[in-house]
Amino acid sequence: MSGVLVSIDVDAARAVVARIRAAVSTVAEEWADVAEAGRQGLSAVSVLPRLGAHLDAAEALARDLEARIDLAVLVNTGVVNTGAPPGVLVYPVNGEDTSEVTRARIGRLLGSRMGSLLDPDHDLDAHDVARFEVMARMLAGYRTDPVVTGAFAAESGRPGPVDVVGLVGELTARVDELPELAVDLMRPVDLDPDSPFTALAAAARTGAGLDQVAATRRAFANLSTVDQALVELRYPWLVGNLDGIPYPTRIAANHTAVVADLHTARGQRDALAAQLAELEQWPPARPGLGEPAVRAAQSVWQVRALLAAAEERIARNEMLLNGPTQHIDDVGRATSRTGHQVVLFDPANGRFAELVGSLDARTTNIGILVPGTGANEDTTGGQYDRAWDFVRRADPPGSLAMVTYLGGPMPQEVLFDAVSSRYATNLAAGLRDFAAGVDRPHSADVTVLGHSYGGSVVGAAEAAGMIVDRVVHVESAGSGPGVWDTSAYADPDTPRYSMTAPGDLIASIQGLQVQDDLGHGADPDLLDGVVRLETGRWDHEEPASGLLQGPASHSGVFTPGSTAWVNMLNVLTGKDVWVYQAPVTHIVPAYPRAVRIEEYPMEDPDYTPPTQAVP
Amino acid sequence: MATNQVRRLLVGAARRVEQAQWGVAPYGLDLFTGCAAALDDAWVSPSTARARFTEDLAGVGSAVAGVFCGQGEEFWAEAGDEPVEVDPDDDRHGWKADRTQVRVRVAWRCQNPYWGW
Numbered sequence: 001m002s003g004v005l006v007s008i009d010v011d012a013a014r015a016v017v018a019r020i021r022a023a024v025s026t027v028a029e030e031w032a033d034v035a036e037a038g039r040q041g042l043s044a045v046s047v048l049p050r051l052g053a054h055l056d057a058a059e060a061l062a063r064d065l066e067a068r069i070d071l072a073v074l075v076n077t078g079v080v081n082t083g084a085p086p087g088v089l090v091y092p093v094n095g096e097d098t099s100e101v102t103r104a105r106i107g108r109l110l111g112s113r114m115g116s117l118l119d120p121d122h123d124l125d126a127h128d129v130a131r132f133e134v135m136a137r138m139l140a141g142y143r144t145d146p147v148v149t150g151a152f153a154a155e156s157g158r159p160g161p162v163d164v165v166g167l168v169g170e171l172t173a174r175v176d177e178l179p180e181l182a183v184d185l186m187r188p189v190d191l192d193p194d195s196p197f198t199a200l201a202a203a204a205r206t207g208a209g210l211d212q213v214a215a216t217r218r219a220f221a222n223l224s225t226v227d228q229a230l231v232e233l234r235y236p237w238l239v240g241n242l243d244g245i246p247y248p249t250r251i252a253a254n255h256t257a258v259v260a261d262l263h264t265a266r267g268q269r270d271a272l273a274a275q276l277a278e279l280e281q282w283p284p285a286r287p288g289l290g291e292p293a294v295r296a297a298q299s300v301w302q303v304r305a306l307l308a309a310a311e312e313r314i315a316r317n318e319m320l321l322n323g324p325t326q327h328i329d330d331v332g333r334a335t336s337r338t339g340h341q342v343v344l345f346d347p348a349n350g351r352f353a354e355l356v357g358s359l360d361a362r363t364t365n366i367g368i369l370v371p372g373t374g375a376n377e378d379t380t381g382g383q384y385d386r387a388w389d390f391v392r393r394a395d396p397p398g399s400l401a402m403v404t405y406l407g408g409p410m411p412q413e414v415l416f417d418a419v420s421s422r423y424a425t426n427l428a429a430g431l432r433d434f435a436a437g438v439d440r441p442h443s444a445d446v447t448v449l450g451h452s453y454g455g456s457v458v459g460a461a462e463a464a465g466m467i468v469d470r471v472v473h474v475e476s477a478g479s480g481p482g483v484w485d486t487s488a489y490a491d492p493d494t495p496r497y498s499m500t501a502p503g504d505l506i507a508s509i510q511g512l513q514v515q516d517d518l519g520h521g522a523d524p525d526l527l528d529g530v531v532r533l534e535t536g537r538w539d540h541e542e543p544a545s546g547l548l549q550g551p552a553s554h555s556g557v558f559t560p561g562s563t564a565w566v567n568m569l570n571v572l573t574g575k576d577v578w579v580y581q582a583p584v585t586h587i588v589p590a591y592p593r594a595v596r597i598e599e600y601p602m603e604d605p606d607y608t609p610p611t612q613a614v615p
Numbered sequence: 616m617a618t619n620q621v622r623r624l625l626v627g628a629a630r631r632v633e634q635a636q637w638g639v640a641p642y643g644l645d646l647f648t649g650c651a652a653a654l655d656d657a658w659v660s661p662s663t664a665r666a667r668f669t670e671d672l673a674g675v676g677s678a679v680a681g682v683f684c685g686q687g688e689e690f691w692a693e694a695g696d697e698p699v700e701v702d703p704d705d706d707r708h709g710w711k712a713d714r715t716q717v718r719v720r721v722a723w724r725c726q727n728p729y730w731g732w
Binding site for chain 2: 007008009012013015016019020023026027030031033034037038039040041042043050051054055057058061064065068
């Protein structure tokens, strides 16, 4: 570029634009009153078209000045480094700098620079993404300006209507190949006070709570469609785990988060492997590493453990990015895609959630699956399979989407940890907000299903304010710490269901509570207002398949096709369920004392349990 | 004889224009008062382009003021053409004495797509 240098103080010039527009607005308001007064006196108010032309001319001048400012911003966003002092932006012009020339220049610059950043051969850093953000928003402002869009199309080689959201999506997709960029983008930064995302950041800062979820929804809805696309590209750390953000945005942002975490884990793996190789040399190759053999062996052991953990983290992240996931296609068939739909990714705090299936126009029901004791990031694959079993058998196809939810550390062993209520109380608020933040196309019903210890988490969340359409306790540890009746829940009238198979060892802790921190409140099977469901047989269609009972039933209830599993699916999809019938108890005289025998109705091959509609 | 409501309303409209002129440019100042001075600070160079811009802006400002002024004169002229009082029983102008009948005509014009306002 060459020519005369133009310098504009951007803030002062924007203030002038605002003053021009304010004056135009005042004129329009005053004129409306004048015209109305004239009409009341039956005057034809003949000068209206002339005034309109003058106001259009004023608006054109405001747009002209705005275009000059935009060009200056563009130049100083890194297109040309002019060395101008801060606050004063400089751009060069050639000859007659009419508004049209200025706007054509803007279009060409946007076409050239954005095209370059989208070029697969162009390496990107976070500053490039920041520049892209400015340019995308500017291009969106000129979307209906044929001078700018024409110049953009010619320069970028992208004919046709300008699709700014599509361009942002293209750049977001490039993050996959640029893991260092992903790491940079995941680093929280202070937002510029003029950023359109300040309301969103403010909502995020208000902390946990249903008000925060509502404020987040409002702040996101108030963004333009371009800004909604930009926020997932530019600030994935802000929106990936923020309840109230739509799932497509969370999924895209968490994709960047997983790419970044994978890159970090690979770096750690390489560093640990090098450290291990050095430690395994004996005597040490490096002078000064001559520690005693015992300490060296301990170090080797520790580094090996860290290396194994890094390898697991790498494998997990690679699976999330590249592993196949199942979906229901438009004609109701199961089809495979690449990559998981992660809606909560926070490995540092043991939090993870993913969408299984699709949220779309077909979705009428959404289930949230809360796992129990032993659940952690390594067991997410099992949770996925359980969720997919429900999704693929839902009728009509595509009507059910599931979300597997791990809100933080869960007890990892039964004997000592699982009776502690502290995990449930710690996770309650998180589940409450997560459930409130679920995307609900067409107000789909939300069912929260808590298995084992997860049942206590669900109960604690209800006591903390969670309100959903249905709740199911599956082989549940309890109704929630300190919960002895449904009045403790935010909505006592929520339809609730519970099932416990005969002989499941969980029954031994149901209904136990010792002080505040041991136990899980009332037995949900016995809680007033809870419908107890039949767990029945291993195969609900095969009377000879035997009763679902004993210790294996604790997880066996998730066997697809079992009576218990069909009951869960029917609650999730709002269909009829089979209701539990108590066994007949026989006391058989025996020595040294009488023997109690329970005869379950489902042992009779001809028995069909009563049904009840799910609201 | 009774007061001519149409004349009264046209005089009101003419005064509303004067009030509007004050609203958009108080003390008779330019519509875009202060913009030129602010641009001097904001738009450093080239000064010829800035001068052209401020001239255009001032031109629009005075044109807008001219529109208000012209409309005010038109209202005054229309009011001057109306008699101060009318005979309510006059077949042609009697309706002007009754505000309700004036409103009916206003409403009719508003609903008539072929009327030119």
